[in-house]
Amino acid sequence: MSERFAEVDKLRAERAIHRAVTCRRSGDVLRRIEGVVLDAVASLSRDAAPALALQNRSRWDNVSFDSSVGLHVTGDVMVTSVRSDCVSSVNRFALILKVLSTIYKLVLSDSYATKRDIYYNDPQLFGSQKTVDSIVDDISCMLKVPRRSLHVLATSKGLISGDLCYLEEDGTRVDCSSSSLAVPVSSNVGNITNIVSSAKFVLIVEKDATFQRLLDDDFCTKLSPCIMITGKGVPDVSSRQMVRKLWDTLHIPVFALVDADPHVHLVVCVFSSQSMSFEAHSLTVPSVLWLGLLPSDIERLRVPQDALIPFTLRDERKLRSLRSRPYTACQPAWDREMDIMQTGKKKAEIQSLTFIAPEFLTRVYLPNKLRYGGWI
Template sequence: MAEQFTELDKLKETLRANHETADKHLEHVSRQDVLTRIERIIQTVVSSVSKNEAPVLSVINRSNWANVRFHKSVGLILQPDASVTAHRCDCPSSANKFALILKLLSVIYKLVQSDSYATKRDIYYNDPQLFGSQKTVDSIVDDISCMLKVPRRSLHVLATSKGFISGDLCYLEEDGTKVDCSSSTTATPVSSNVSGIRNIVSFAKFILIVEKDATFQRLLDDDFCIRLSPCIIITGKGMPDVNSRLMVRKLWDTLHIPVFALVDADPHGIEIMCIYKYGSVSMAFEAHSLTVPSVLWLGLLPSDIQRYRVPEEALIPFSQTDERKINSLRSRAYITCQPAWEREIEEMQRLKWKAEIQSLASIAPYFLTRVYLPNKLRYGGWI
């Protein structure tokens, strides 16, 4: 097994030597600090009312690309002078948002004060008519986290995870529950409280991020973690949730091992990989705890389509949406700073074809797990 992973072992040693052990995550904030920051906001509102003025809550525009900048060793981070949107209680277009922010600040204050936790789903179902949708709760909780400049976990609001993990990994949950992810047939849901995980034990040589649940299940069914053991595989089931991203970051910080991405050779797959690696615009305020800048693109590379002679009938022609997305990707700083990635994206745009990971099955049923991935890992076929 040691001979199989010559290039992987070299990479692992390089990463161990270069990994920054200093924790640069968003500052740890005590419960009292969170309460104090909420009280300051409420005092501002009360002060405005006492002066017979309309209270205003300013929220950073988390969807605006102009509010972020690219830092190569971190990813997309929030600009210090990010623009804000003012939500006034006397303005019909923003009064509802103003009220919902105050409502959630009240909920969060009580949770932090009592040292208890609730999921975003719990909060929504406590008053679904008030919030209107789960998406509204999710967005405002992130707005408040950004407004208070604290990690979302400090708000005592948890999110239900959608991701799964499997492989050579054991750890303890915050409540002392032992979790063993080594089952070869059943995946373990990603924890909804990643920050509380402790006592991580693993002899994994690498972590493999898998874009799709279907591919993840295929790796499980073919005993991938046993055949190429020890390793850890994780999926966010498409566009990753925050917990899946937190988990990848925590494992990277703890184990100091290579992290690879296995995504479709299409613009959507590349963007998902970039979110794990460099983060997203909407969560740029918490980039230090969510991004893993050392993520390597293992596959499916656009150049692999011709290299492995994937049959044309297994390919999918580009759509106008794909063209727009790929042009958007090519303009982003985190792509233009990586010539190898840029060449692969240019190749995809030139071919006008995209390929899902499952297209490798058209070559042979077990080609992905028994040929493609072992060869990539053995000979260093990543960028």
């Protein structure tokens, strides 16, 4: 009984510390928003048009690659001025102030909203969900605070399963160990606590269909205790935050299972994405290992030609673009795989392994990969 009370006291203490840290961060965010508004008022008092300086997140020369962090914003960043007296930017200026006002109210009241909530609060004003998404990211970058500190959440599309338990912010205990059902990734990853796991590794699975196949085959328990997560394609922010949180907390390797395709190769690279490089420390896992499907596997396993897909001109352009990016020089193994892809001008989906045998992926391919690497 005394052990139970001690555990309760520990949990209360952790929550109290978490609340104190959250309050301190909230106060900082409020002050930064007030600073933006005061700068605008000061401009008006001088009969000058207010303007906002936003970091240009679409330029590669604004980011650099560090093997311990991933892509991150450089010290000398080019900025774009969003002016209130310019026809081309006045509308965006007004929308940014509108979203800043919403964020201020959320932080002040310690409540949360999704980006979708903000959009549907006035869809005619914003025009599209994409506009809201971009503005929230710009504000996060402008204020130099993580997006979770803005109390704006992204609607999660990811799923997670395996040897993992944790507590949501409201105290709900989440158990991901069911062999037949996956759990939706939390929309508020930053506030989950008490992560408990005996997993040996995290496996990022690109496609939901492959994830479900591994789930049906009870992959997480048959081979070795592990955690599987899918973003159902390009991973959303919540899925990326979850992978980073698991990596920071559990200190276990992270693998990626994606198609041998120059476009979805970005599913691995997006964990160090250009547009979100200002949040590298909460989103990126620079040590992600590309487990498969590798272009070299296509040759080595003699995947039938019928299962391969010829390159298009768009594929070739994408591959050239990938090879010019800053992180490829730090990943010689990836570069060799892209060499093979460029020479063969073929791509393949993970499902192509079923042409070898229906259960080849779960019974042969993944077990051998993990055993050869010494991970199980």
